[in-house]
Amino acid sequence: MTQAKAADGSCVTFPNSLAGLKLGLDALKAWLTAANVGQQAEDRAFLVFEEIVTNIIRYGFDDSKEHKIDVSFARNDGELTLTFDDGGRPFDPRAVPSPDLHRPLAAAPIGGRGIYLVRKTAKRVDYERTQKGRNRLTVVVAVA
Amino acid sequence: MNKPLEIEVTYTANIARVKLRGRLDTPGVDRVEAKLNSAVVPEGRNTVVDLSEVSFIASMGLRMFIGLAKALKRNNAKMVLFAPQSQVNEVFNTVVLREIVPIVVDEAEAVRFAAT
Numbered sequence: 654m655t656q657a658k659a660a661d662g663s664c665v666t667f668p669n670s671l672a673g674l675k676l677g678l679d680a681l682k683a684w685l686t687a688a689n690v691g692q693q694a695e696d697r698a699f700l701v702f703e704e705i706v707t708n709i710i711r712y713g714f715d716d717s718k719e720h721k722i723d724v725s726f727a728r729n730d731g732e733l734t735l736t737f738d739d740g741g742r743p744f745d746p747r748a749v750p751s752p753d754l755h756r757p758l759a760a761a762p763i764g765g766r767g768i769y770l771v772r773k774t775a776k777r778v779d780y781e782r783t784q785k786g787r788n789r790l791t792v793v794v795a796v797a
Numbered sequence: 798m799n800k801p802l803e804i805e806v807t808y809t810a811n812i813a814r815v816k817l818r819g820r821l822d823t824p825g826v827d828r829v830e831a832k833l834n835s836a837v838v839p840e841g842r843n844t845v846v847d848l849s850e851v852s853f854i855a856s857m858g859l860r861m862f863i864g865l866a867k868a869l870k871r872n873n874a875k876m877v878l879f880a881p882q883s884q885v886n887e888v889f890n891t892v893v894l895r896e897i898v899p900i901v902v903d904e905a906e907a908v909r910f911a912a913t
Contacts, residue, residue: 675824696853696884703822703855754893763864766892767856773891 664725669710669739677706677724684726690733690796697774697794698726698733704767705737705746705790713741713788731797732776737790744788745780746771804829806836812908813842818850821858821885830861834868841872845907849880854888866898875899879907 665680667673681702685695706722714720723738749768756762772778777793802825805816815833819825837844846862866876877899881889889900901907 671824671827678822678824699822699853700855700888703857707823707855707857752892755896758863758866758870758897761863761867761897763867764856764860766859770856770888770891 663727664723666721666723669714669720669722669741671710673722674703674706674710677702677722681724681726688726688728688733690728694733694794694796698735700774701735701771701792701794704771705735705792708744708746708767709737709739709741709788713739713744715742728796731795733794733796735792735794737792738787740787743782745782746790747778747780801825802828804832806833808842811843812911813837813844814904815844815846816850817846817848819852821851821854821861823855823857826857826861833861834865837874837876838865838868838872841869841874843874843911844869844876845904845911846876846878847880847904848878848885849882851885852882854885859888859892859894862894862898875911877901877907877911879904 663684665677667676667680678699681698685698690698702724706724709722720740725736727734746768752762752765752769771792774794775792776795777791779791781789783789800819802817802819802821807814813836815837817829844865862876862878869876879901880903881900889895894900899910901910
């Protein structure tokens with residue numbers, strides 16, 4: 654599992670690593686270019702993809718083994734839908750508390766803003782833990 | 798695909814001027830963060846960061862800037878960001894970054910702010 658697969662351009666599989674993230678980003682870029690959705694929608698899709706996949710890579714797994722992340726892309730009715738499927742620990746981004754964004758520099762945490770950005774960028778976020786014990790996260794962003 | 802993020806650091810008096818070109822996503826931050834920190838933190842230089850050619854930022858980019866600002870503050874120095882483009886500015890607004898780090902319109906204002 655060293656290469657992304659994008660048989661119809663709407664689905665990609667890659668490993669949970671920085672190299673895997675780069676493969677996924679390349680596949681998303683190719684799909685978005687072909688879908689011709691415009692810069693703003695591209696930026697939204699990239700932000701969601703980057704934040705969710707980085708979170709899975711950093712926090713999803715307890716071991717150092719290679720794991721597979723599946724992401725599918727779809728466009729319909731003025732929306733882009735990104736669906737993330739991984740076998741990591743259960744994680745529902747909707748349940749993450751919003752960060753305190755008003756602390757001064759000395760007290761501000763360095764991280765913790767990625768999931769908040771996803772929720773603010775998305776039109777909808779749905780999550781389920783499947784019967785096969787996998788996370789399936791669906792994030793919808795507006796095209797216009 | 799996208800060009801790798803590029804970094805250029807120049808020094809004038811006690812100011813370090815950092816120019817970034819490209820995308821501040823996870824691969825981009827991984828590429829430049831160590832170089833950026835080592836260029837400005839050890840000597841505690843006031844630092845202005847030109848974002849006029851940064852087309853995209855994600856939370857790893859925010860993390861890099863907040864970490865750098867904290868490190869400089871510990872060395873009695875400041876970091877000021879300037880000229881963010883549309884997506885970058887939108888992300889800054891979403892997380893209210895201006896309450897943590899100064900963000901100004903252009904280099905002259907950034908240098909003035911860093912020197913005060």
